[in-house]
Amino acid sequence: MRWRRPGRRAADPGVVAPVLDELAGQAVAGAHRAIARLITLVEDERADVNAEVAAALTPHAGRARVIGLTGPPGVGKSTTTSALITALRAAGHRVGVLAIDPSSPFSGGALLGDRIRMTEHAVDDGVFIRSMATRGQLGGLAVATPQAVRVLDAAGFDVVLVETVGVGQSEVDVVRLADTTVVLLAPGMGDGIQAAKAGVLEIADVFVVNKADRDGAEVTVRDLEQMIAMSRRGIRGPSWRQPVVRTVAADGSGITDMLGALDRHASWLLDTGELERRRARRAAEEIQAIALRGLRAELGRLSGGDRLEELAREVAVGRTDSYAAAARLVDLLKRA
Amino acid sequence: MRWRRPGRRAADPGVVAPVLDELAGQAVAGAHRAIARLITLVEDERADVNAEVAAALTPHAGRARVIGLTGPPGVGKSTTTSALITALRAAGHRVGVLAIDPSSPFSGGALLGDRIRMTEHAVDDGVFIRSMATRGQLGGLAVATPQAVRVLDAAGFDVVLVETVGVGQSEVDVVRLADTTVVLLAPGMGDGIQAAKAGVLEIADVFVVNKADRDGAEVTVRDLEQMIAMSRRGIRGPSWRQPVVRTVAADGSGITDMLGALDRHASWLLDTGELERRRARRAAEEIQAIALRGLRAELGRLSGGDRLEELAREVAVGRTDSYAAAARLVDLLKRA
Numbered sequence: 001m002r003w004r005r006p007g008r009r010a011a012d013p014g015v016v017a018p019v020l021d022e023l024a025g026q027a028v029a030g031a032h033r034a035i036a037r038l039i040t041l042v043e044d045e046r047a048d049v050n051a052e053v054a055a056a057l058t059p060h061a062g063r064a065r066v067i068g069l070t071g072p073p074g075v076g077k078s079t080t081t082s083a084l085i086t087a088l089r090a091a092g093h094r095v096g097v098l099a100i101d102p103s104s105p106f107s108g109g110a111l112l113g114d115r116i117r118m119t120e121h122a123v124d125d126g127v128f129i130r131s132m133a134t135r136g137q138l139g140g141l142a143v144a145t146p147q148a149v150r151v152l153d154a155a156g157f158d159v160v161l162v163e164t165v166g167v168g169q170s171e172v173d174v175v176r177l178a179d180t181t182v183v184l185l186a187p188g189m190g191d192g193i194q195a196a197k198a199g200v201l202e203i204a205d206v207f208v209v210n211k212a213d214r215d216g217a218e219v220t221v222r223d224l225e226q227m228i229a230m231s232r233r234g235i236r237g238p239s240w241r242q243p244v245v246r247t248v249a250a251d252g253s254g255i256t257d258m259l260g261a262l263d264r265h266a267s268w269l270l271d272t273g274e275l276e277r278r279r280a281r282r283a284a285e286e287i288q289a290i291a292l293r294g295l296r297a298e299l300g301r302l303s304g305g306d307r308l309e310e311l312a313r314e315v316a317v318g319r320t321d322s323y324a325a326a327a328r329l330v331d332l333l334k335r336a
Numbered sequence: 337m338r339w340r341r342p343g344r345r346a347a348d349p350g351v352v353a354p355v356l357d358e359l360a361g362q363a364v365a366g367a368h369r370a371i372a373r374l375i376t377l378v379e380d381e382r383a384d385v386n387a388e389v390a391a392a393l394t395p396h397a398g399r400a401r402v403i404g405l406t407g408p409p410g411v412g413k414s415t416t417t418s419a420l421i422t423a424l425r426a427a428g429h430r431v432g433v434l435a436i437d438p439s440s441p442f443s444g445g446a447l448l449g450d451r452i453r454m455t456e457h458a459v460d461d462g463v464f465i466r467s468m469a470t471r472g473q474l475g476g477l478a479v480a481t482p483q484a485v486r487v488l489d490a491a492g493f494d495v496v497l498v499e500t501v502g503v504g505q506s507e508v509d510v511v512r513l514a515d516t517t518v519v520l521l522a523p524g525m526g527d528g529i530q531a532a533k534a535g536v537l538e539i540a541d542v543f544v545v546n547k548a549d550r551d552g553a554e555v556t557v558r559d560l561e562q563m564i565a566m567s568r569r570g571i572r573g574p575s576w577r578q579p580v581v582r583t584v585a586a587d588g589s590g591i592t593d594m595l596g597a598l599d600r601h602a603s604w605l606l607d608t609g610e611l612e613r614r615r616a617r618r619a620a621e622e623i624q625a626i627a628l629r630g631l632r633a634e635l636g637r638l639s640g641g642d643r644l645e646e647l648a649r650e651v652a653v654g655r656t657d658s659y660a661a662a663a664r665l666v667d668l669l670k671r672a
Contacts, residue, residue: 051659058657146658276652283658284648288635290662295631295669299624312620316612321394322482322619323387326626333631334670 020049024056027155032128035155039130042147047294050147060154062279064096065266068175069163070203071184076210080184080249080258081163085121087255093159096152097129100141100164128152142173142289146282175203177282179275180265182206182258185224187216201231204242206261212246212254221246240268295333302332356385360392363491368464371432371491375466378483383630386483396490398615400432401602404511405499406539407520412546416520416585416594417499421457423591429495432488433465436477436500464488478509478625482618511539513618515611516601518542518594521560523552537567540578542597548582548590557582576604631669638668 020041026034041049069084071077081097088095121127132141132148145162152160164175175181183204207228209220224244232241243261247254269275302308311325356377362370377385405420407413417433424431457463468477468484481498488496500511511517519540543564545556560580568577579597583590605611638644647661 047659051657051663054657054659058651058654062652062654279652280645280648283651283661284644286658287644287647287651287661287665290659291635291665291669292628292632294662294666295635296628299627299631308620308623309616311623312616315394315619315623316398316615318394318398321387321390322622323383323390323626325619325623326630327387329623329627330630333627 020052021056024053024154027151028057028060030156032125035128035151036130038151039132039148042151043132043144045144045293047290047297050143050290054147054150057150057154061150062153064149064153064157064160065180066149066153066160066162066178067262068178068181069161069184070175070181071186075184075186076249077163077184080208080210080247080255081161082121083247083249083252083255084161084258085127086252087259088159089121089124089126091259094126094157095128095159095161096155096157097127097161097163098145098148098152099129099131100145100162128155128157142285143293146177146286177285179269179278180205180262182208182262184208184210185220186211187214187220201227201242205240205265206258207242207244208247208254208258209244210247210249213248217246240265240274298333298336299329302329302336307332356388357392360389360490363487364393364396366492368461371464371487372466374487375468375484378487379468379480381480381629383626383633386479386626390483390486393486393490397486398489400485400489400493400496401516402485402489402496402498402514403598404514404517405497405520406511406517407522411520411522412585413499413520416544416546416583416591417497418457419583419585419588419591420497420594421463422588423595424495425457425460425462427595430462430493431464431495431497432491432493433463433497433499434481434484434488435465435467436481436498464491464493478621479629482513482622513621515605515614516541516598518544518598520544520546521556522547523550523556537563537578541576541601542594543578543580544583544590544594545580546583546585549584553582576601576610634669634672635665638665638672643668 023034023038023041027038038053042053069077069081078099081099085095085097121129130148132144149160149162162175162178181203183206185207187209207224209217209224211217212221221244228242228244232239243264245254245258245261247258249255269278308329311320311328314320315322315325359370359374359377363374374389378389405413405417414435417435421431421433457465466484468480485496485498498511498514517539519542521543523545543560545553545560547553548557557580564578564580568575579600581590581594581597583594585591605614644665647656647664650656651658651661
């Protein structure tokens with residue numbers, strides 16, 4: 001495994017298609033260095049490079065199970081991810097992990113410490129772990145994450161885990177687009193969980209109550225079960241009922257149950273045709289995010305000259321308003 | 337003061353310009369009900385409504401001091417905001433407050449409790465407090481916040497406080513666009529602050545170390561002072577040196593000092609011409625955000641038909657890739 005902080009190496013300005021094809025070929029063959037390099041290129045968000053990478057890798061992608069993991073801070077996401085990796089490896093799967101860094105300037109500290117625990121997989125060639133830090137603004141994560149998943153998928157990892165710290169909506173949106181989304185909770189988190197129930201129920205396919213040996217675990221499980229039962233009123237016919245799994249990730253308890261729940265969900269996805277629907281939905285959201293990103297870049301180029309500055313000054317002194325100014329910018333873009 | 341949770345009342349579908357003009361007139365005259373109604377309309381993000389509101393209010397705006405307040409959870413932001421409101425009122429200022437809700441599904445709980453403490457200002461007609469919750473995705477906050485600030489500004493509030501819980505980049509981006517940005521910290525937050533230093537230094541005009549009666553407060557203050565001194569190496573000529581103010585907001589200690597620091601920053605902004613530059617920059621970012629939002633809506637309308645679904649299915653089965661599909665969408669938009 002190669003564990004690397006993002007952003008160390010910027011994309012070469014002179015990257016050209018033949019080099020990308022070579023890198024893509026090496027990544028598809030499973031070379032960790034090529035995989036790492038491709039993800040760095042992807043993070044750099046150059047549209048032309050990303051288009052080449054997608055074109056080269058899409059024919060090799062679509063085979064991996066994509067599992068999203070999220071939950072509030074303090075529930076033990078990194079420990080659970082690490083235990084899950086161990087279990088998946090024991091079952092013979094190659095595992096790629098994307099750890100989405102929070103974009104808040106206030107939450108940079110804790111994460112690094114958490115990540116370091118994952119070094120237990122550092123000598124395992126069947127595991128590739130990568131932190132991704134994009135600013136998460138205006139769709140950055142929405143574009144970079146599916147592309148990074150595509151790199152790992154095309155590189156032949158059987159399972160791609162996408163873990164987020166779950167602090168912001170954009171991070172949650174990212175895991176929501178997995179084939180299977182796991183929401184981790186822990187006992188004793190009080191009102192936060194109560195308030196979060198509606199939102200959490202929407203995105204979860206599997207609930208995991210970690211630290212299940214602690215006081216209050218049964219209350220958390222019962223609350224979740226009640227919430228799930230309530231949400232299912234009025235549903236007819238077969239549908240997925242979200243299981244609630246108890247784990248103590250620190251000593252590995254319950255991880256086999258978690259793996260079982262994930263496998264049952266994978267079978268359900270296949271059997272019902274839901275997998276295809278989810279992947280089409282994921283593709284639709286990705287296409288829109290890419291298109292928007294491109295339009296944003298065009299807008300930035302248009303605005304790069306004096307035109308935006310001039311409009312902004314007019315707004316600042318009240319000579320025009322910002323909506324009228326924006327309409328003029330959009331007109332310029334369409335005429336360009 | 338009227339304190340209302342957002343989203344209770346959706347925008348009337350049949351709102352037309354004459355009604356908006358009337359509402360705008362009432363808001364400019366300071367009627368709380370009209371102000372609340374306008375902010376609800378603004379949150380609803382209908383581009384046509386927002387354009388009308390901006391056109392009606394811009395001539396009346398630009399007089400308020402806009403102060404942003406942010407900091408990690410647990411530093412006492414609501415208590416500090418509340419104490420600051422009291423001090424500003426005592427100085428004869430009318431105060432509008434926008435409390436930006438976090439967009440994470442995991443952090444809905446604590447906020448409401450914090451807010452309720454602010455009801456001490458509930459009977460004061462010179463205070464208007466409003467929570468805003470937008471999903472924060474793809475520039476939602478970037479569009480709604482400046483417009484809501486415009487409503488309060490045009491309504492004649494001398495000071496508009498924009499408070500965020502500071503969990504996500506988009507929230508931080510929002511306060512960064514204030515005339516003056518206050519970053520609150522508290523002692524004993526450990527590595528988080530260390531890691532956050534670089535990002536925090538960039539956005540802060542004034543640092544407040546709240547809970548300054550606790551152990552470790554002097555260490556936090558000294559760390560901040562050192563960081564500020566380091567960042568100023570190589571700077572020539574006069575520039576703003578970020579003050580570090582100690583407060584115990586719960587008993588009001590230090591709030592006069594905080595107010596003093598804010599006043600000094602306000603004078604500095606005026607004297608140096610920085611106020612004008614900041615407001616032009618804020619206008620530029622708002623214009624871009626509005627333009628992008630409009631393009632996104634157009635993309636959504638284009639995608640509403642079968643076209644996007646069709647493209648997404650082709651991507652999901654690997655017949656084309658998402659970047660090629662996005663390019664086709666953008667072409668459609670420009671030709672529309």
